[in-house]
Amino acid sequence: MRKDLRILVVEADRAKAENIIDALQDAGWSELHAISHVSGLEHSIEEHAPDIVLIDMANPDRDTLEHIGAVSNTRSRAVAMFVDQTDPHLTQAALAAGVSAYVVDGLQMNRIKSVIETAIARFQMMRKMQSELDAAKQALEDRKTIDRAKGILMRRRSIPEDEAYKLLRKAAMDQGRKVIDVAQALVTASDLLA
Amino acid sequence: MNRTVLNCGYVPLVDSAPLIIAHELGFAAEEGLELNLIRQPSWSALRDMLGLGHLDAAQMLSPLPVAMTMGLGGLSAQIDTLMGLSANGTVFGVSKQLSHTLSPIEFGNPKSLLAQLEARGPRPLRVGVPFPFSMHRLLLSYWTASAPNLVVESVTVPPPRMAEAVAEGHVDAFWVGEPWGSDIVSRGVGDIAMAGSHVWGFAPEKVLAARHDWTENNPETAQKLMRAVYQASRWLDLEQNKPLAVEILGRSEHLNLAHEVIEPAVTGMLTLSAGAAPTHVSQFLMFHDHAASFPWRSQAAWIAKQLGADAAGIALAMTCCRTDLYRKYLGPIGADLPGASEKVEGAMNEMTAVASLRGQMILAPDAFFDGNTFDFSADTAE
Numbered sequence A: 001m002r003k004d005l006r007i008l009v010v011e012a013d014r015a016k017a018e019n020i021i022d023a024l025q026d027a028g029w030s031e032l033h034a035i036s037h038v039s040g041l042e043h044s045i046e047e048h049a050p051d052i053v054l055i056d057m058a059n060p061d062r063d064t065l066e067h068i069g070a071v072s073n074t075r076s077r078a079v080a081m082f083v084d085q086t087d088p089h090l091t092q093a094a095l096a097a098g099v100s101a102y103v104v105d106g107l108q109m110n111r112i113k114s115v116i117e118t119a120i121a122r123f124q125m126m127r128k129m130q131s132e133l134d135a136a137k138q139a140l141e142d143r144k145t146i147d148r149a150k151g152i153l154m155r156r157r158s159i160p161e162d163e164a165y166k167l168l169r170k171a172a173m174d175q176g177r178k179v180i181d182v183a184q185a186l187v188t189a190s191d192l193l194a
Numbered sequence B: 001m002n003r004t005v006l007n008c009g010y011v012p013l014v015d016s017a018p019l020i021i022a023h024e025l026g027f028a029a030e031e032g033l034e035l036n037l038i039r040q041p042s043w044s045a046l047r048d049m050l051g052l053g054h055l056d057a058a059q060m061l062s063p064l065p066v067a068m069t070m071g072l073g074g075l076s077a078q079i080d081t082l083m084g085l086s087a088n089g090t091v092f093g094v095s096k097q098l099s100h101t102l103s104p105i106e107f108g109n110p111k112s113l114l115a116q117l118e119a120r121g122p123r124p125l126r127v128g129v130p131f132p133f134s135m136h137r138l139l140l141s142y143w144t145a146s147a148p149n150l151v152v153e154s155v156t157v158p159p160p161r162m163a164e165a166v167a168e169g170h171v172d173a174f175w176v177g178e179p180w181g182s183d184i185v186s187r188g189v190g191d192i193a194m195a196g197s198h199v200w201g202f203a204p205e206k207v208l209a210a211r212h213d214w215t216e217n218n219p220e221t222a223q224k225l226m227r228a229v230y231q232a233s234r235w236l237d238l239e240q241n242k243p244l245a246v247e248i249l250g251r252s253e254h255l256n257l258a259h260e261v262i263e264p265a266v267t268g269m270l271t272l273s274a275g276a277a278p279t280h281v282s283q284f285l286m287f288h289d290h291a292a293s294f295p296w297r298s299q300a301a302w303i304a305k306q307l308g309a310d311a312a313g314i315a316l317a318m319t320c321c322r323t324d325l326y327r328k329y330l331g332p333i334g335a336d337l338p339g340a341s342e343k344v345e346g347a348m349n350e351m352t353a354v355a356s357l358r359g360q361m362i363l364a365p366d367a368f369f370d371g372n373t374f375d376f377s378a379d380t381a382e
Helices: A014-026 A038-048 A062-071 A088-097 A109-157 A161-175 A179-193 B014-024 B043-051 B063-070 B110-119 B135-144 B159-167 B180-186 B212-217 B219-237 B239-251 B259-267 B297-306 B311-320 B323-333 B376-380
Strands: A007-010 A032-035 A052-056 A099-103 B004-010 B033-039 B057-061 B079-088 B090-095 B125-129 B152-156 B173-177 B190-195 B204-211
Touching: A007 A014, A007 A038, A014 A032, A014 A109, A032 A038, A038 A062, A052 A062, A052 A109, A062 A099, A062 B043, A062 B152, A088 A099, A088 A109, A099 A109, A099 B043, A109 A161, A109 A179, A161 A179, B004 B014, B004 B043, B004 B219, B014 B033, B014 B057, B014 B079, B014 B204, B014 B219, B014 B239, B014 B259, B033 B219, B043 B057, B043 B063, B043 B204, B057 B063, B057 B079, B063 B079, B063 B204, B063 B297, B063 B311, B079 B212, B079 B219, B079 B311, B079 B323, B090 B135, B090 B180, B110 B135, B110 B190, B125 B135, B125 B159, B135 B152, B135 B173, B135 B297, B159 B173, B159 B180, B173 B180, B180 B190, B180 B259, B204 B212, B204 B219, B212 B219, B219 B239, B219 B323, B239 B259, B297 B311, B297 B376
Parallel strands: A007 A032, A007 A052, B004 B033, B004 B057, B125 B152, B125 B173
Antiparallel strands: A052 A099, B057 B204, B079 B204, B090 B173, B090 B190
């Protein structure tokens, strides 16, 4: 397959945009551009005349892109990828991964398929990384709360740390709750009474 | 009792209130429904999610089901307009930069405003609108069509970014729903010149939409949803509930907006220019009164006509409006039902009592600014 499609990536986050560009480059496409701000979109479409525009589903600027396609009578006639429902599986996968693609000048679906697939894979990876990052942050927050709760128990009851933790765990088991929830309640109560 | 969970899409605007109130005040729960309100970043995302089955129902711009059914723009699908969620509620205004070059604008006078804009020279007027298939854009093109020397470029700007677009001179004017018009005014970058209702007195703004096959396959759920939303809309339009409505909407996680920006839409007290005293705009945003929730087929016909449809397209658009379901599902719970499902759009200059099931239906003025009327029953009667 020829790898001469012109692809424009619309992504405010530079790191994310580079990530997608890298993935597409690795997959063999070379005519790649990224823009971060949608106010330049109309101009970019004229300048680069992309065959495909890739944009995150969650990006509110999708509406703007769609409008440019609807009113433009030049070569830049963007058509939402989802117009082509000959491949519902691909459409569903794109939707689930949060990628929207706009085919600019009516390419054959089989030509854009691998572009979209590469983008989907990359979007999924980024989404996974994001949720792992969120989970890690949450775990850190939880750890801090539990440490505070342990500290409160240690001071109030004059007990060592491992006992304080056992006490928390027992309370959680007795009440059928999570340790973090019991810790949170203790910290909140302690703050109120302080 | 097990509740049916319904994935329901919305865009965070004041006029998504019927869905939020149905959820927050338990109107949905009373029907055995759990509304899983899923916030959408854009109208195109919402449209795709509904069309591809990831949402069961959604708040939509009134032209969107018509456009989708006619196969215009993006994903097409056969979409039903189950009922209206709101009428009116949009404003048109100009940037401070532009207003300085015009003589003082008389609020709510579309004709003189148009004359002023036309007189400012041949440079195109760039107007920000939320979406190509929105009542905002249709009213803009209908209004400006009577000024042949005025070149209008409509630019799609996500409403939360409209103030920025006005401030940066990216657009000269804006047509937007609340709270974003008030947002522009409060930032001192633009002034409100008229409400959408000054161009069309009673324009359908947002609707409750679902895929046609979903409506057909889930009649009971559709009925429950419509009843819950109907009750919420009725509650919203009762004068004594307005302060509480502002309170609930303000603290709901769904809107994430401050009370003071929700208030103008709910009360109709709009500040037109930074520092000015608020002006009352009658029937600024209607949820229920004057049959605001009835999905008039003639309104869909008007929309289709503005979108360039021929007679067949207009007839198709009219089938989107499920007046049959509205009658069947909401009649038994006390909704007043008009004698006909179409009306002559634009024919009423004042409150008008019309024939209805309970005999209590009073329709509000729905005149167009140019005095034209649209009678679609003649076009489609066969």
